[in-house]
Amino acid sequence: MAYTGHGHHIPGTPNTRQPKNPVACGGINHCLRCIKDVREYQEIMVQMDFDHVQKAKDLLRAYIDLGYFGSQEEWNQKPDYKVVVLWTSMVLDNWEVVARTTLLDKKIYKVSYNCATGKIAIDTYVLVRSDVLPKHEAGQ
Numbered sequence: 001m002a003y004t005g006h007g008h009h010i011p012g013t014p015n016t017r018q019p020k021n022p023v024a025c026g027g028i029n030h031c032l033r034c035i036k037d038v039r040e041y042q043e044i045m046v047q048m049d050f051d052h053v054q055k056a057k058d059l060l061r062a063y064i065d066l067g068y069f070g071s072q073e074e075w076n077q078k079p080d081y082k083v084v085v086l087w088t089s090m091v092l093d094n095w096e097v098v099a100r101t102t103l104l105d106k107k108i109y110k111v112s113y114n115c116a117t118g119k120i121a122i123d124t125y126v127l128v129r130s131d132v133l134p135k136h137e138a139g140q
């Protein structure tokens with residue numbers, strides 16, 4: 001949820017917990033302060049989406065931290081690990097980032113952003129097996 005300094009909703013953001021007493025200034029279509037706040041917010045969001053790989057890495061790290069290390073005891077023993085990006089793609093405004101971590105759990109994650117719904121999904125896969133084929137089997 002995002003609101004201008006005068007308490008008016010910024011379009012394209014969730015509209016929950018709206019401020020109780022927005023200023024009677026004319027809002028995002030008439031008030032210069034609100035128009036400026038909307039413009040600044042949208043510029044920040046564009047920058048965030050531009051670096052979608054870093055955004056995906058940050059989200060994935062938070063997601064893994066919550067899932068793996070939910071209790072205080074687990075958090076205290078949390079190993080240092082890195083998120084390693086394996087592959088990325090971007091089509092129009094949609095993007096996907098496939099990554100693993102340096103934790104030895106054989107998990108591979110796909111972080112995907114659907115522009116039409118504005119939602120980000122994280123799928124978790126487990127690597128069952130990995131074989132390197134001899135050259136003649138690879139059609140060389």
Ligand SMILES: [Zn+2]
Pocket residue numbers: 004006023025026027028031032033034
């Ligand atoms: Zn205003």
